[in-house]
Amino acid sequence: MGAIKIDEVVRSRRKTIALVVQPDGRLVVRAPLRVSQKIIDAFVISKADWIEKSRQSQVARRKFFPKRSFASGELFWYLGKQYPIKVVKSQRPVFQFQLGFSLDENALPQAKKQFEKWYRDQARLYLNERVVHYARLYNFHYQKIRVSSARTRWGSCSARGTLSFTWRLIMSPPEIIDYVVIHELAHTIHHNHSPQFWGLVGSILPDYAEKRKWLKHNSHLFHWD
Numbered sequence: 001m002g003a004i005k006i007d008e009v010v011r012s013r014r015k016t017i018a019l020v021v022q023p024d025g026r027l028v029v030r031a032p033l034r035v036s037q038k039i040i041d042a043f044v045i046s047k048a049d050w051i052e053k054s055r056q057s058q059v060a061r062r063k064f065f066p067k068r069s070f071a072s073g074e075l076f077w078y079l080g081k082q083y084p085i086k087v088v089k090s091q092r093p094v095f096q097f098q099l100g101f102s103l104d105e106n107a108l109p110q111a112k113k114q115f116e117k118w119y120r121d122q123a124r125l126y127l128n129e130r131v132v133h134y135a136r137l138y139n140f141h142y143q144k145i146r147v148s149s150a151r152t153r154w155g156s157c158s159a160r161g162t163l164s165f166t167w168r169l170i171m172s173p174p175e176i177i178d179y180v181v182i183h184e185l186a187h188t189i190h191h192n193h194s195p196q197f198w199g200l201v202g203s204i205l206p207d208y209a210e211k212r213k214w215l216k217h218n219s220h221l222f223h224w225d
């Protein structure tokens with residue numbers, strides 16, 4: 001078996017060795033402070049198949065999610081629907097949405113930032129409204145709402161009752177957003193995924209299992225970076 005190149009070793013106070021294959025294929029090893037290079041090398045070799053598979057899936061992923069060009073006609077998700085972008089001349093504000101996105105050509109280099117800012121603003125307004133609505137309706141008490149940039153979690157609820165939602169959620173359909181909102185509000189009462197927790201979610205949203213399934217199978221659609 002050929003040697004596997006390790007691109008970076010990050011040591012920390014962790015207890016186990018973990019491997020990360022980054023989107024560009026680099027292999028990063030996360031290791032405890034005192035573990036020897038020999039043990040790291042042996043671990044990496046024992047995971048050769050997994051590393052190869054991960055690299056292949058990263059390549060497939062890059063094909064599936066080609067880099068965004070922000071060229072006119074490219075589609076972007078908002079509340080479960082796709083809207084095209086149009087690159088225009090001399091427009092103020094440079095980024096606008098009216099049943100489609102329009103972007104001033106001079107702002108193209110910042111297109112991604114413009115989108116993220118807009119998504120984040122919409123997410124803040126929309127999620128705030130939905131949380132207030134359900135909290136009033138079902139008498140939930142929460143501290144505050146935070147809009148995060150989390151990539152893999154749609155929402156979370158802290159022990160103190162801060163509800164966090166990723167701005168990426170605003171790309172998904174309203175009924176899915178409602179499910180995530182209800183899910184996190186239910187965590188203000190049950191800080192776990194016990195049968196009692198799911199019972200509470202189900203009492204508000206009887207078909208929550210379908211929404212969960214939908215998210216699991218479709219969240220790749222809202223892949224951003």
Ligand SMILES: [Zn+2]
Pocket residue numbers: 183187192193
């Ligand atoms: Zn949960």
